[in-house]
Amino acid sequence: MNLSYILNELGENREDYFNAVAPPIIQTSNFAFKKVDDLRKAFEDEASAYLYRRGNNPTLKILSQKLAALDGAEDGLVFNSGAGAIYAAVVANVKSGDHIISVDKPYSWAQKLFNEILPRFNVTTTYVDGREIENFKNAIQPNTTVIYLETPNSWSFYLQDLREVAKLAKEKNILTICDNSYCSPLYQRPVEYGIDLVLQSATKYISGHSDVVAGVLCGTAKMMNKIFNAEYMNIGIGTTPFNAWLLIRGLRTIKIRLEKISETTPKIVNYLKLHEKVESVIFPFDKDFPQSKLAKEQMQGACGLFSFIIRAEKVDEIENFCQGLKHILMAVSWGGHESLIIPGCASISSNEFSPANMAHRTMRMYVGLEEAEYLIEDLERGFKTME
Incomplete structure (x- = not known):
């Protein structure tokens, strides 16, 4: 149809x-x-x-x-x-x-x-x-x-x-x-x-x-x-x-929204992959994703949700990063007009944080309808607060 x-x-x-x-x-x-x-x-x-x-x-x-x-x-x-x-x-x-x-x-x-x-x-x-x-x-x-x-x-x-x-x-x-x-x-x-x-x-x-x-x-x-x-x-x-x-x-408007999001997301992923504060990025349509072949066989697109592992020795660094963002909101869910981020360490108490545990350093990000440059500028702002 x-x-x-x-x-x-x-x-x-x-x-x-x-x-x-x-x-x-x-x-x-x-x-x-x-x-x-x-x-x-x-x-x-x-x-x-x-x-x-x-x-x-x-x-x-x-x-x-x-x-x-x-x-x-x-x-x-x-x-x-x-x-x-x-x-x-x-x-x-x-x-x-x-x-x-x-x-x-x-x-x-x-x-x-x-x-x-x-x-x-x-x-x-x-x-x-x-x-x-x-x-x-x-x-x-x-x-x-x-x-x-x-x-x-x-x-x-x-x-x-x-x-x-x-x-x-x-x-x-x-x-x-x-x-x-x-x-x-x-x-x-x-x-x-x-x-x-x-x-x-x-x-x-x-x-x-x-x-x-x-x-x-x-x-x-x-x-x-x-x-x-x-x-x-x-x-x-x-x-x-x-x-x-x-x-x-x-x-x-779902078709044009997904097209916009799908156009912006790879730009954010590529930026993060090259950032010194990022250990790795997890995104189904990225060439380094272990199941990228299967993803492209049964999915027509990957939209705007992905994870990245941030390099941090202390939980304060991650909290400062999130709280230093001005435009990307810290919230659950995804799929709306606004870009979002949520840190994995929010599900544990601060004293449980271990840098050896990758899940504690995982950030989940959703790319909304904003321009890529606008979001990259905000991510840079967050990374600078970690210094």
Whole structure:
């Protein structure tokens, strides 16, 4: 399906709302019926009807159609956070006694689900280094029902070979789930490689303006219907009409935003690679990245998120660097208009810092829509505070 058509027209039946160019926000909690039989049908199949805001909504429906089409999937659901999409995707496909294989060090709230919530219901998880297909093969147990992927990871940027993992999973009748937040559907489409369910944090590139928290889950119509009628409706984790409208607005410019970010990021990466205060840079499309060949085979772009290892003997040097930045904000997340940075040492106490531990000296940076020269000047400002 043509990208321009998806972003600008798909699902937008303008004659249904006064030929308005932008779809309206249908801000209602309830929908009325004139015939008892119509209400009866809505009760029987709420996934296909407008009955109550916890379920379907016309503004949300436009958005979900667009997002499913971008992923190359049959259908999609939009959640009030990426964590909600992860929860629903996993919980809908496990039962007591089941086993999950997950890539190691996934998104923190996925890991919390695997480590703390699911064990209460006798569901276990094995973590593997997803860079080698043999690690998945060796981890499979008779009760394995789900393989959970995150490619690339948002700190180490390790990749999994989607085609190989999907092939293995189908041979063993195991469901695959992939977190595609790093690439977005514009730069990677896991469904095309045989992955069953693909999710992403819409907070990132789909929104693009740092003003919405949301998550997306796409797959077959049958699977989306199953999740809608259980986890989605039971927990009430769908996004709001206003957030759906903001996400539709964000989609209008996603292509040009990603192009701009993808143009700027290599300039920042190359600058950092040559800086005396930087030990190394970790970026999937960099020629020195160990999996760069696989990255360029299954990804169409690498966007603006990368890590670099700063040379520092004391935690004060890293803190001074971060606090010396004037324009690059210190914050979590990514995908918005603003450039961000977050130091790995923020997750430990200052007295735990060890320069021998590379993770303590790792900085994760996101390149936004600013000009490369503007960001390099700010990074220089930060480096000077370390002296």
